[in-house]
Every structure is written in structure tokens, then in C-alpha cells.
Amino acid sequence: MNRPVIEVRDLRKIYGEGEATVHALAGVSLVVERGDYVAIMGSSGSGKSTLMNILGALDVPTHGTYHLDGVDVSKLADRQLALARNRLIGFIFQAFNLIPRTSALANVELPLAYAGVKPRERRRRALAALGVVGLADRARHEPNQLSGGQQQRVAVARALVTEPALLLADEPTGNLDSRSTSDVLDVFDELSAAGRTIVIITHEDEVGARAKRLIRLVDGRVVEDLRQSPIDQRPVGAFAGRHAG
């Protein structure tokens, strides 16, 4: 139980060759414990998207090791990677990335289907996940019938439906207005309070301020690692967010 969710050692990612070499990540080491709520911030070009892709097992590092929930992801083959993405990680993208012309419920069911869960059980869990994000009544709607904030909450439901070890969000509020942003962040606060491990990549201070831990990335290196509130308590941001507005 004390095994860290993310354990990254000297992660490097190099694009291009020779003169044009770009060090997107120049030796990042990071440990994220279970139940933590981490915001990784940085300006564009700081390497945060690259870090996100590697943490999400969507991309492989040039150098370094990455243990996700005790599994050495950098040594996995394509098939096992797919399995790892399905079982260990829940993705939330900036562009929502729901499957078009497919109902919210079907979208949320999708990772369960790939995990081989029986249809009845799948439906029950998908509806429960939609309930968590407060969209149980929108289960039959297709993505184009939902607002941006609702779509992102469906995406959150889809990410958490498999009970993954890690919820990984890439600029989850980048495409949302402030009201939807606060809706989605409230959901994150709830999930964190429920003991989920969350990593959010963002460049918005408002989002970063609500996390329990803030990591700043500049030129592919960690320059600041700030604990804003204890792991085992409700995030302060949640409290502030709930009573300020």
C-alpha cells in the first residue's frame, strides 16, 4: 500500500538529431504517492506535455525509468501497454476526446468494454461514474448535445470508471469557460477527497492553486516542488472553492 503510484527516475526525452536536438525533458525525477493531487505547471515548451504523454504510457522516454503502480512501463510491449492504459490510467484530455455520435453512457462504458467487463456490470458502473460527476440524467445524450463542461465531466467519468491507480488530466480546463472550469475542478476535489491519485497538467494558476502539491517545470527540469496541503486531507482549494463562490 505504500508503493508510490508514480516513480520516475532521471527521465529524458530527446527529439531530433545533431544540431536540431531538443531536450524536451532533461532529467526529471518524481515520486507521487497514493492519494496525492499534483498539478504540474509550466509555460508552453517547458516539457509538461511530453511528461504527461510519458506518464500516460502514450509515449516512451529516451532515457530513464518509469514505474507506474510498481510496473516498469518503459519495458512493456504494445499489448501490455494497452492493458496498462486500460487498468492503471484514466485519461482526461483538453479536447475532451469523446467518441463522436456515441452516447455519454457508451463513451463511459468503452474502457470497461476493452477491459472485458460484462454488459450489465458495465452499465451499472458507467451509470455510477456518471452519477459521481453529476451527469446521471445526461447518460443518453451524445457529445454534441452536451456543453463543454458536461463533455469534460463525461470524460472524467470515463477516466475513473475503471478505478485506475492514476487519473491523468492534460489541461482539463483549457477549453472551458470559468463556470465550467469550476464545475470540473469541484469534481477533481471530490475525487481527491475520495482518495484518488490525480495528476493535472496545466498552465492556469487557478487550477494549480487548488492542488495539494504544485510542481513547476522549466526547460524540461523540475524547478519547484511545493506541498500546498497534506496528502491525507481535503485539498485547501476545494474548501476555498466551495465557500468563496
Place this chain on the structure above:
Amino acid sequence: MNFWEVVRFALRGLSANKLRSALTMLGILIGVASVILLVAVGNGSAKAVSDRIEALGTNTITVLSAGRGGSSNTSLTVEIADALQDQTLAPDVKTVSPVVSSSATITYEGTDHQVNSFVGTTTDWFKASNTPVGAGAAFSADDVAQGRRVVVIGRTVAEELFPGVDPIDKQVTVSGALFTVIGVLAEKSSTGIQDANDTAVAPLNAVRQVLSGYGALSSILVEAKNPDKVDQVQSEVATILDQRMTAVSATSNRSSTTPYRIQNASQLLQTQTETADTFTTLLGAVAAISLLVGGIGITNIMLVTVTERTREIGIRKALGAPRRVILTQFLIEATLLSVIGGALGVAAALIGSNFEIVGVRPVIVPSSVGLALGVSIAIGLFFGGLPAGRAARLRPIDALRYE
């Protein structure tokens, strides 16, 4: 995850884009249907031609003179015709009908009609040439022996000269001589431009007296005892003719060619069938091109479909779909499109083949159905599977970034 889940994903994928799915299927439908129908039309016309030739009678051969002019040693005579009816030398010959034929004008009560072939022959000719009498009767052997001036006219002649009147027992004038109409031939289907019904048949000697004179015969129609014996009959006839005709001509000039020509209905049939086969091949080639064009259409739509959904593939991979599942889903989509489209195409072709197309009744060739269906499905699978395989191999991050 099990196979039926993937099938359900594929169905959902297809129904998510109904118009495009329908158009893809339409393309396959047209390709498959046109191949089957065009081949069927070719096949149908070939069949129609062979049916007509078979109607002429396949158990007969026709002996024609090859010589030009009326020189007696190269021309066919009644004596030669009689000689062919020889039970020892030609045991397989059933009947021999000497034929003279010329064009003539028939007049009835001031109405003229030009007949293309006014045939003088014997009674056996009606049966041998597969020309039954429709109304009235054919002339008898006695009529032939007596050279009575009686005539059996074709349907066209009857309609021209006797509109609304029963032509039987009416007197017509042919070349100044009176003939009595005793029968009307049954209607015959025409081959080519010539009207097979524009004819009149009279006893041999009557026609020779009135029209053609006592010169050479136009041809001799020899009927075999059964259709299998046609080739034997042909060689028997050739033997007799060689004896009769070269015996005379050998003294005058050693011509390397025989002075006669034998036409065989089954040979004619074979030639015609070959021609028709060429025609079918040609139509098949045209149809194959349309199938190819249809195939390019399928290819195009499959490429577009998959490329457009690269991002979706990226999402699915990010959610943990293994490569195999994604590939299977797209392959099933492609298969469903081409199989349903192909099946509808076959159905359309089967329905279409019930109608006459440019005067030809199409006859479906079963192998063309299999071929068209097989090719379209293969194209759909290959060009649906190829880009899907490429997309499934993409790293999810690249697929997700794909715009």
C-alpha cells in the same frame, strides 16, 4: 473482450455515419450488379442466337455448288440429289430435298408482293428444314410428282396479299402462271436482317417450269437420321459427291478445291457461339472496368473513413484498446459494407435480369455472381484493412494529435 462486442462496435461505427455507409454500399452495389447484369446480357444474347440456329435444325446439312455459272460438271442436279438417297453408300441419310430458289413476284387481285425466296422442293423439305405449316396443308408427294401448281406461303406474304382474308384456296399469279395457295407456314423467328417469313414454297417441278428452268439446283438439303449422325452424313455425302462430280470435272481441269460446299448447321452454331462468346467477353471486360471503378470508390471511401477516424482510434488506444481489437473493428466494418453492398448488388442484378434489356433476355452466369461478389469483398477488405492496420499501429499519441 469477445468478438460480438467488436461486432457491436463496428455496427455502431457504421450507423454513426449512415449516409456515408449507404453511399459506399451503393458504389459496391452498382459495381457488382453491373458486372452480373452485363455478363448476363452477353450470355443471354449468345443463348438467343444459338436458340435461333437450333430452330433451323441441327440434324441437317446443306450442299451448295461452289462453281460459278451453270457449267454442268460443277452444278448440282436432281440426279445427284437422287444419288444421295443411297442406303448402302449413305445409310445415315434420312431424307434428301433438292431445292431451287429464286425471287419472284406474287400477284393476287392486283396486289403485288416481291418474295425473296420462292422455293421449289419436295415434301420432305418442310420437316428437314424445320418449317412446319401453320394453316392448311403442305403439298403431298403426289403434288411433287405431278408438278402441280400449288404453293405454301410465308406469314409475311399472307399478311401482304391477303389482309383479313383466308388465303387458303385462293389463286395467285407467279410469273404469269396460276398457283393455288394450299397452306400458310407457321411463323418463324428471323435471324439477322432477312425476314424468314417472307417466303413461298412450291413443288420442285412447278417452280422449275415457271421460274428457274431446268438448270442446276440451288442446294440440296440432306437430313440425317439423328443429330449425332450429322458428321457421318456429311462424310457420306462428300464421298458420293466426290465420285459424281470430280468424275466429270477431272477430265477438264484438276481443280484442287471441291466443286461443292457443305454447310453444317452445327458448324454454323459453333461459329455463332464463338462470336457470341467474344461478345460476352467484351461485355465482361466493360463490366470488369466498372467493378474496378467501383473498387476504387470503395478504396477511396475506406481510406477517408479510416483517416478521418484516426483521432478516434487514438482515443480508443488511450482508453486501452489493443491493436487487434481496433483492427478487427475496422475490418468488420469494411466487411459488412462490402458484403451488404455486394448482396444488394446481387439482388438488384437478379431483379434486373427478369426484364428484357435491349431486346435480350439476360441469363445469369453463376460464376459471374461469385466473381463480382468476391472481388468487391476482397477490395473492401484490403483497402479497409490496410489503413486500419496503419492507424492501429500508430502510437496513440500520434493518432491523438492527428487532425
